[in-house]
Amino acid sequence: MSTDTHLIRGARILGGEPADVRIADGTVAEIGTGLTPDGAEVIEADGQILLPGLVDLHTHLREPGREDSETVLTGTRAAAAGGYTAVHAMANTFPVADTAGVVEQVWRLGKESGYCDVQPVGAVTIGLEGKQLAELGAMHDSAASVRVFSDDGKCVDDAVIMRRALEYVKAFDGVVAQHAQEPRLTEGAQMNEGVVSAELGLGGWPAVAEEAIIARDVLLAAHVDSRLHICHLSTAGSVEIVRWAKSKGWNVTAEVTPHHLLLTDELVRSYDPVYKVNPPLRTEADVMALREALADGTIDCVATDHAPHPHEDKDCEWGAAAMGMLGLETALSVVQHTMVDTGLLDWAGVADRMSFRPAAIGRLAGHGRPVSVGEPANLTLVDPSYRGAVDSARFASRSRNTPYQGRELPGRVTHTFLRGRATVMDGKLV
Amino acid sequence: MKRHLISAADLTRDDAVLILDTAEELARVADRTIRKLPTLRGRTVVNLFFEDSTRTRISFEAAAKRLSADVINFSAKGSSVSKGESLKDTALTLEAMGADAVVIRHHDSGAPHRLATSGWIGGSVVNAGDGTHEHPTQALLDAFTLRRRLVGGADGGVGRDLAGRRVTIVGDILHSRVARSGVHLLTTLGAEVTLVAPPTLVPIGAGRWPCEVSYDLDAVLPKSDAVMMLRVQRERMQAAFFPTEREYARRYGLDGRRMARMPDHAVVMHPGPMNRGMEITAEVADSDRCTAVEQVANGVSIRMAVLYLLLSGAESAVGTPAPTPTRSEETE
Numbered sequence A: 001m002s003t004d005t006h007l008i009r010g011a012r013i014l015g016g017e018p019a020d021v022r023i024a025d026g027t028v029a030e031i032g033t034g035l036t037p038d039g040a041e042v043i044e045a046d047g048q049i050l051l052p053g054l055v056d057l058h059t060h061l062r063e064p065g066r067e068d069s070e071t072v073l074t075g076t077r078a079a080a081a082g083g084y085t086a087v088h089a090m091a092n093t094f095p096v097a098d099t100a101g102v103v104e105q106v107w108r109l110g111k112e113s114g115y116c117d118v119q120p121v122g123a124v125t126i127g128l129e130g131k132q133l134a135e136l137g138a139m140h141d142s143a144a145s146v147r148v149f150s151d152d153g154k155c156v157d158d159a160v161i162m163r164r165a166l167e168y169v170k171a172f173d174g175v176v177a178q179h180a181q182e183p184r185l186t187e188g189a190q191m192n193e194g195v196v197s198a199e200l201g202l203g204g205w206p207a208v209a210e211e212a213i214i215a216r217d218v219l220l221a222a223h224v225d226s227r228l229h230i231c232h233l234s235t236a237g238s239v240e241i242v243r244w245a246k247s248k249g250w251n252v253t254a255e256v257t258p259h260h261l262l263l264t265d266e267l268v269r270s271y272d273p274v275y276k277v278n279p280p281l282r283t284e285a286d287v288m289a290l291r292e293a294l295a296d297g298t299i300d301c302v303a304t305d306h307a308p309h310p311h312e313d314k315d316c317e318w319g320a321a322a323m324g325m326l327g328l329e330t331a332l333s334v335v336q337h338t339m340v341d342t343g344l345l346d347w348a349g350v351a352d353r354m355s356f357r358p359a360a361i362g363r364l365a366g367h368g369r370p371v372s373v374g375e376p377a378n379l380t381l382v383d384p385s386y387r388g389a390v391d392s393a394r395f396a397s398r399s400r401n402t403p404y405q406g407r408e409l410p411g412r413v414t415h416t417f418l419r420g421r422a423t424v425m426d427g428k429l430v
Numbered sequence B: 001m002k003r004h005l006i007s008a009a010d011l012t013r014d015d016a017v018l019i020l021d022t023a024e025e026l027a028r029v030a031d032r033t034i035r036k037l038p039t040l041r042g043r044t045v046v047n048l049f050f051e052d053s054t055r056t057r058i059s060f061e062a063a064a065k066r067l068s069a070d071v072i073n074f075s076a077k078g079s080s081v082s083k084g085e086s087l088k089d090t091a092l093t094l095e096a097m098g099a100d101a102v103v104i105r106h107h108d109s110g111a112p113h114r115l116a117t118s119g120w121i122g123g124s125v126v127n128a129g130d131g132t133h134e135h136p137t138q139a140l141l142d143a144f145t146l147r148r149r150l151v152g153g154a155d156g157g158v159g160r161d162l163a164g165r166r167v168t169i170v171g172d173i174l175h176s177r178v179a180r181s182g183v184h185l186l187t188t189l190g191a192e193v194t195l196v197a198p199p200t201l202v203p204i205g206a207g208r209w210p211c212e213v214s215y216d217l218d219a220v221l222p223k224s225d226a227v228m229m230l231r232v233q234r235e236r237m238q239a240a241f242f243p244t245e246r247e248y249a250r251r252y253g254l255d256g257r258r259m260a261r262m263p264d265h266a267v268v269m270h271p272g273p274m275n276r277g278m279e280i281t282a283e284v285a286d287s288d289r290c291t292a293v294e295q296v297a298n299g300v301s302i303r304m305a306v307l308y309l310l311l312s313g314a315e316s317a318v319g320t321p322a323p324t325p326t327r328s329e330e331t332e
């Protein structure tokens, strides 16, 4: 990877007026107009948008344990290709990231990859089983400095365990990221419960199973005065609850996935498991409510829930298929398509929802910083005028389970810089 | 006809009437004691059953054999399928065997759709029941039975649909593939369908179906030309869909007293197997108004018609040169 000095010419910082940006010694060294190369490698941005490096609060890197679907190296390459400079690696690996040893292993693998920073997420409970708290303090005190804890994939459904976790992590400014899914209401659930599930005869995953947990958890967070983060919020009702909690001044944040901003349960009529995901694709009304909530800030950020699966786990009947879809390499395009091109969010808003706020929620140092002199050069250059069909054959991820294969989406990450080193140049991984 | 029969919703009114008419024609041939037609000689029909259903399997088997097709029964029990072989690998095996049609019964909703659209096989796919999704040949045989009983005439109602007939479907709608296919097909044929069940057993979203939903069986019975009683599994009680078997039977079961509220011409249907004492009493099940046995016989005719129309390439068995009845040897 190049550690040379770079001069980006004519970039629109956060969508503003074109400017030149010099990157040297891992930082943003100079911003101005008419800057001369002085030996720097020149990148003609020509009106492309310069954003702070994207930060993902919700990534499944699969290592250790499921290296057939993704590794830290392939996952971070995918992240860089998608414009990310930091990702939070979810804890549902094999073994589960519920000890200082496992989170340090993932953290070290991230360091070695060099493509983006990997911040491990620690499990809330041992083995994600919801019964006994994992050693949250030990994970925080480890080299990985874990601050985000989640049993993602499973809901911390026991109200007492959830309360204790919320209280306990206050000691080190941690946050519990809840996968909100009432387990009894979702036994055998295969898709959103509604008109389509009734016709298709697939087990329903009702909105209320998400909303009931979110309602309980915002009340718990208020009661113990702690920080709660809601993973992949997917329903209009969930938006209402979070909006209400925020109006009370409670410390609640929420994320939405790109796919929940675009896709609906109508796609399940194909019975193609590429659309099988948890929480499930919802209705058009939910999609519109989520976009609006992301625009007005009720939803704080976009998180990919990048969930790689090997081909055979999707090349089968719906009921037998794994849940989850890729996200890192298409997230920014989906956000441009659903939020920017619709006028709901400008590029400064994109920087806020995909970098500033997720970094703040994760208390991630050096990321989600303004593009200004002296800041770490974690940067993403995106060409918003690009139009092209998604082709998973070109993905850096080890897996191919994208729901956008062949779909035309706008925008393309042309360059990504991690502390001044280019990880992506001219759309190609370095 | 299309190449596959996956969902009753894929059938137009004319498709459905053609199938019923073809079945009527084929049934008449069978009545003339000519047991076998040479129509599908040399064609291979595979019965691929991932779920036990002897009744449905032997019905398809009899239908295929009466059309002189070669039949391969591939059951999940005791085969590689139960050892974790995927639907895809099984499909590729069947394709290599040269299956012209695959009749599939599967515990997952959508498995036949997947089989038909994934490019794994080239032959026709017939859905013999998938999960809690659909069971289109059951709906067709029910419509066939209804047309004979309610529209009737010497020709069994050939060329006609079920316009204006009122059909009530009672029981576990939520988990019933028979109900889903029935609603699609019966309404396509012009019937007015009412679903009756405790609210726990009506799917969220069924309000958008082209039918009425009622929780009161007694109120609906006098307005019904046919009442279709669905099997209700006793295990549903454990999941709190209803409090007790007794209460279910009392509120939603059909007994002699309730049957008396039906119009004189109205019939009682049941796809089988019956849970006597649960959704239907012995008195009703054994009465002349109950068509359960007739439905089984009609099932073979309907499945013959479906296989015939999918595999023979003929647009119609009626009106065009009919299948030539010839005697043939039993070859199995």
Ligand SMILES: [Zn+2]
Residues within 6 Å of the ligand: A152, A153, A154, A179, A231, A232, A278, A279
């Ligand atoms: Zn999750």
